Amino acid sequence: MAIPLTAIAAVAAADLLAGRNHFLAPMMVMAPALAVVTTTWRRTLLIGLLGAAVQAALVPYDGVLNTQDRRILAGMAISYLAVVLFSAYAAWWREVRTEQYRAVVTVAEAAQRALLRPPGPRVGNVSLAVRYASAADAAQIGGDLYAVLDTPHGVRALVGDVRGKGLEAVQTSAVVMGAFREAAYDEGGLARVAQRVDASVRRHVLDGEFTTALFLEFPTEFPAAPAHPAPTVTGRHGSALPLAPTAPRADRSGEIALLHYGHVPPLRVSPDGRVTSLDPPEPWVPLGLTGFVSGAPEPWRVPLGPDEVLVLCTDGVVEARDPRHGGFYPLADRVGTLVAGAARDLEAAVGRLYADLLGHVGGTLGDDSVLLLLARPR
Template sequence: MSGRVHPATAALGALPYAVMALVILVDLTAGPAAGFLPLISLGPAFAGLTGSWRRTALIGVLSFVLCLVLGMYDGLFTGQRGHTALLSVAGVTVAGVVAAVMRRRREAELANVRSIAEVAQRVLLRPVPRVAGRLSVAVSYTSAVAEARIGGDLYEVVASPYGVRALIGDVQGKGLEAVETAAVVVGAFREAAYDEPDLTAVGTRLERALERDLPDEKFVTAVLAEAGAGPTITLLNYGHPAPLVARPDGAVAYLTPPRRALPLGLTAHGEDGPEPYDVGFAPGDQVLFYTDGVTEARNGDGQFYPLDERAGLLKEPDPQAAVDAIRADLVEHTGGPLHDDAAMLLIRYRTA
């Protein structure tokens, strides 16, 4: 592993010394009348923003000594100017040391939060099986909150006695409440996918779980899928963006449900649940499930990401490479960080 220091880090480390050297040069050339000597306190000030408290204290001591020597050279201690400059350096050094200590504490807290988030991600969004029966599976997840690692999007794949069952969803809202809701839905799905022989019954179990554990009308758009032994895949869409199917001959289509249904968690409105619908699923076919963070991502001109036009990227032989290619293209489309969580789940019917 290379021991090289990043150029930006090296530049920040050298900044306090460069500032002090510049102040010394100006003071020696322009003379004490220019009044630049107190600016030597910028050395420990910049050190406190980037370095440890020990390094900040050392640079502060160096700055104090330089200020003392220059003040004596300029004859400033016959009045108040030299003492004022020394007090400025001492005060800024103390402030810089305190800032460095507080910054290191915040960095340690952030590291702990990252570790907890990684554990939570492994529990909530554990790795899906790469191969499940006749299917190959790949996922991609990008949180809009970079430090959080996880958000309100969810997915799961379960190899049940009734076929391979998959779930992808998007929770209303953000933050810890969204993560809590996602945990309820994923936990209920993992249990119901093994127990219920009917996909509609699995959806009903998810509804009951949300109604029981989250009574504040939180809702989740979701798609449930089941690939059994037959040449079809069954879908159950709760107000979620329609999955995209890509055929071996290059044909691409959105698998729109026969009737629009409300999201999970809104059964109190009295409308009927979604109707399950079957779609042809043969060797070489693949279905891409995604959240709206993918299709609603905009570029600099305000144009949405054209997922169906990018379906050619799914021709990658490795399913995970195909999903990663879509994700890379999505990031290139937006030209920067995503503004919403984006999850993708690809299910491919393996060929011989």
């Protein structure tokens, strides 16, 4: 309300400073016009009445009543009244539309959060931090998706990227996320989880649409560091003799399983900043396109140390362009410095990485994107 009041004061001051030979009071019409976009319809009416009172006070000062033709003055008064009434109506309509928009946004945010269900900083025995950005205006979810679930089979995670944008992409995301949440708890193998999700996509999504995906499975328990001395036997004179070393047993409890469906390979960052791209031994087609190929992909396993960080993303990150030079974001080159040694503070690490990504693109991402950091606590 300060802006229209300032306009009234400015017009009155200008009229007084211009002298009696200048009638500037009709400029008061700007006050209700400014009130339309700055305050409520009731206050807009109040501003209009206040402006009319100031004009009435300026009329004798400027000597307008002394003119022979007062029809001009009556016309200006009628015009001002029409502007005030129209401004009040416009302000009322703006308030109604704003309330409707707020109601729609509230429902949309509730639906988006129900679909995405952002996890906490720790799920089961896995720590995580995430940054999600939607390319759609005023939206919190788009075609990219992620989920981290604590299941009886271990912590299972999914990162995916639906082809396209907008409402159709969100609908496909709902199909993928719903199928994954069900299968992750029911199926004993990661390959079976992916097959159920793929079956849902082929059943409920239009032909030709697809979703790249990366499935992960963490063991229910990570192994503790061994602290046992080397085995020995007692010699003839009571002395302890070491046994010959035996071949280690195949213990995969410190490994994670991954399953690839055409998605961006994850990166593993060691405590000293070394970056390893975990490329699949056999790349596979995205979800929804498996009917065009025979067979099925198999999970592969990689070790994950207690101080290592797993970096997952969608193509909205690695294909983000620098507007000045047109180059893609060099995630593999920068992630080592930004994430190294951050297994115990993933939130700070993902914040640094996301800020660096925004700096590369000039502050605004042109595509949906997900940055997901995972680590096993020591």
